[in-house]
Amino acid sequence: MAVKEQWKIGELAKLTGITMRTLHHYDQIGLLVPTLHSDSGHRLYSRQDIARLQQIIGLKQLGFRLNESKELLNHPHFRPDETIRLQLRRVNEQILLHEELRHRLEGLYEMLRIQEDATVEQLIQTIKVMKMTEKYFTPDQMSKIRKQGELLGSKKIKEIENEWLSLVAKVRSEMEKDTSPQSCEVKALAKRWKELVNLFTGGDHDIAMSVKRYYADNPDKAAEFGIDKQVWQYISKAMANSSEY
Amino acid sequence: MAVKEQWKIGELAKLTGITMRTLHHYDQIGLLVPTLHSDSGHRLYSRQDIARLQQIIGLKQLGFRLNESKELLNHPHFRPDETIRLQLRRVNEQILLHEELRHRLEGLYEMLRIQEDATVEQLIQTIKVMKMTEKYFTPDQMSKIRKQGELLGSKKIKEIENEWLSLVAKVRSEMEKDTSPQSCEVKALAKRWKELVNLFTGGDHDIAMSVKRYYADNPDKAAEFGIDKQVWQYISKAMANSSEY
């Protein structure tokens, strides 16, 4: 006729909805150690244990980590102001990050929705454009770039990228042969270079300059096309002495 | 005079800002395996590898996990619409969760700011109240409860909780002795029970009923005070036959 004073781990699990494994874990890390054990080693939880568990659950729902909860519960006279403030900061940071993420994803989603044949390649391309536009272009330059992209179509873009790769390779080859930047061959390459740039930029000079800045600031992305400082300076010379502006 | 065509892992790390360890990891999981290795086994990354790395970075910034990115990059003709939608859903869920968290934390912060002697115990108490108020009380019942809490002060509350524990213990003891619920002793206990409830609720009957519902719905929290179904029914009988309503 004894009334329940102790709970076995399974009972506590059913009562609170916390899994047995979790309770095991809490025991292991010293967060919630049952006050009693049966002779055979079975965990027996007391009312105080239940109370502590409630507190743990509460703190967990506030986003605290287990070791933080442990600290808090083991020092009841500690002032939690600073802890709460810290927690608030963490949560706010998370929210900001996720909102930025959502913003980007929504943009992507819109852009993919417009193109009926959206493949992963398109996705990649779109991400590339987004990253450039984030810091290097004004909104209306952005829309121009998008328009030009749609105008060309993804197939054309890939073709151009391929020609671009081989063009840069040719330029590098000339450079390695120490051909003068003023030579006919190199000037021809420089001309084609400009044409390809114009295809991408739609002939907009400001956009071309921004693209240039972008690749200058991000040598890793330029390296993707085989462009490094040396190639850059070399082709710059060839273009600088060109009669075209 | 050869121009850079290959990058060692350290160079790539400096170029892209990705750590060597991360590149090792990407190699290990097959996400980015360098196309070449030197005779001695040093990793040599090609331009294509750099391109792939850029794509990986882009996808990571969109919140994709590495294995998802791997899948996407290995199947360029896959339609990513659904994937993006899924990702958006995930992010939105995260945001909602975090906003709820922030809401709670801000509430907590406010309440702790008001009380000058905020300790962890207060924090726990406040969380308890918040959890109850979230589903069981109307806003103005909530403010009444808060007022009553401030009126009592945290010391008094602890005192009451302690008396509560011993009161329940006494009731249980009588129950185990099979004392009639109508007996003088038990009726006295029931009377004190009501008084304690009134201290907490400020005498508000509706609040008392909601508290009752709360503990009925959450037997785990009632168990914290030593109240289970049997005790509950027993004390209910004692109170039902009382002359007070």
Add this chain to the structure above:
DNA sequence: ACTTGATCCTGACGCAACGTCAGGTTGTAC
């Protein structure tokens, strides 16, 4: 008393994305 099914125990691996040693090999410059 014996068996059986439910419950409980203690390891130990898995996950996600790396950080951080540790101990040994290579590359390169003087």
Add this chain to the structure above:
DNA sequence: GTACAACCTGACGTTGCGTCAGGATCAAGT
């Protein structure tokens, strides 16, 4: 030749448990 930088491959730590695995205990029926 020798030092020092850069690279290599393990392997453990982090966070909060989920999920077996293999064995002991409990409660109930026969």
